[in-house]
Amino acid sequence: MKLNNYYISRIRNSITKLLTFIWYSMRTDIYTQYRFYIKEELINKSNSELRIIHQLLVSDFESRYMFIWGTISLGAILTLIVSIGSNLAIEVLKAGANEIIVSAYSQFMIVTIKVLLFCSAVGFILTMLLSISKFKSIGFYGIFFVGVIGVTYWSHYEHSIIMDLFFLILSCICTGIMFAAVFDTIKKCAVIKKLIIEDLISSRQKSIRLPKTIN
Numbered sequence: 417m418k419l420n421n422y423y424i425s426r427i428r429n430s431i432t433k434l435l436t437f438i439w440y441s442m443r444t445d446i447y448t449q450y451r452f453y454i455k456e457e458l459i460n461k462s463n464s465e466l467r468i469i470h471q472l473l474v475s476d477f478e479s480r481y482m483f484i485w486g487t488i489s490l491g492a493i494l495t496l497i498v499s500i501g502s503n504l505a506i507e508v509l510k511a512g513a514n515e516i517i518v519s520a521y522s523q524f525m526i527v528t529i530k531v532l533l534f535c536s537a538v539g540f541i542l543t544m545l546l547s548i549s550k551f552k553s554i555g556f557y558g559i560f561f562v563g564v565i566g567v568t569y570w571s572h573y574e575h576s577i578i579m580d581l582f583f584l585i586l587s588c589i590c591t592g593i594m595f596a597a598v599f600d601t602i603k604k605c606a607v608i609k610k611l612i613i614e615d616l617i618s619s620r621q622k623s624i625r626l627p628k629t630i631n
Contacts (some may be wrong), residue, residue, distance in 0.1 A: 429611045438546070445547030445605060454609050455616075463617055470613045474608055488596045494588045500524060501584045505577050525580050529567060536560035539594055549599055555593045561587055 441449045458466060504521040507514075508571035543549055563586055570579050 441546045446601070447547075447608060447623075450605050451608050451612065455612050456603075458609075458612060458616060463535055463620060466613050470610065472616075473610045473613070476606065486489055486595060486599050490592065493591055495544075497528070497591070498584055501528070501580060505580060509577065509615070528587055529563070529583050532583060532590055533560060533563050535594060536563060536590050539590070539597065542553065543597060548597060551599045552593055556590070559590045559593070562586065 437449055437453060457467070501524065504517065504524055507517045508521050534625075536556045536559040540553055540560060543553035543556060563583070566579065566582055566586070
């Protein structure tokens with residue numbers, strides 16, 4: 417029972433810290449608040465611990481695994497979205513297409529459009545409120561605006577494969593911006609953490625003074 421209360425308390429504290437972090441990030445920006453947060457986390461660590469964390473960060477910067485993993489993941493997701501939509505569209509265009517295929521295709525496009533509008537709206541709100549990136553915020557807003565226009569057009573005119581291709585392309589662009597925003601934020605936070613560690617180690621070394629010798 418005590419163990420459960422301990423984990424519940426930790427989860428509650430983590431949620432409170434996260435909400436506090438988001439609130440103050442909305443008042444300034446996410447990178448300023450991250451700088452304050454990470455400095456409090458590292459201030460009581462010894463120099464040896466800081467050097468280990470610093471070396472791990474440097475190795476991450478020098479390693480290409482994150483870049484490769486991110487690129488492969490992004491490529492796989494975009495390929496999956498386009499391939500599923502294209503394959504279903506080809507089957508629908510065939511003479512005497514099965515009703516199950518037509519229904520699956522319609523459901524896929526509806527889900528794709530809903531996810532597109534949701535991700536673009538959430539992406540715009542987060543990037544704007546947390547001041548993550550003005551360029552990416554404009555990109556999410558543009559995708560959402562164009563997506564709403566596309567849905568309006570789609571609801572008033574006859575359904576076509578070209579309109580579906582339009583939404584698939586928008587989904588790919590939205591996914592690309594989303595990945596770019598996440599990885600760019602992770603990289604900037606890692607740079608901030610690295611600089612804070614170097615500053616802490618440097619300030620501690622400067623504070624050490626050798627005793628004066630008496631002649």
